[in-house]
Amino acid sequence: MSNPWIRTFFIGRATAEILLEKLEDAVTDLLSEVGKAEADWRDGLREFTEEVLTRAEAEQAETLIDLSAEGYTSRGTASSKQVERNVDELRAEVARLRSELQRFRNQEAP
Numbered sequence: 001m002s003n004p005w006i007r008t009f010f011i012g013r014a015t016a017e018i019l020l021e022k023l024e025d026a027v028t029d030l031l032s033e034v035g036k037a038e039a040d041w042r043d044g045l046r047e048f049t050e051e052v053l054t055r056a057e058a059e060q061a062e063t064l065i066d067l068s069a070e071g072y073t074s075r076g077t078a079s080s081k082q083v084e085r086n087v088d089e090l091r092a093e094v095a096r097l098r099s100e101l102q103r104f105r106n107q108e109a110p
Helices: 004-069 080-108
Strands: none
Touching: none
8 A cells, every 4th residue: 555645645634633633622722711701801890890889889978978968958958048059159150160261262362
């Protein structure tokens, strides 16, 4: 069996088998890494979500305490004097911003 065609056939077949085995190993390793990365990503997302919720709850509790100190009841309503004071402060701030904007526009005019 020294026929070179038969020898070439078996060499090609062995080469193909080895390449397929290596490809299979590479794909398996890749899928394993993808699975690990997905698990890590999900853990990171879960931790991030928990951190966001914890921080939001803390800020909400702090805001409720601040609102309570400013005359708001636990139901989120305020005394009429507090509302009037807040509205007046907001109006004054809007007026101040309008005047600043007008002054800025006048400086920009050629």
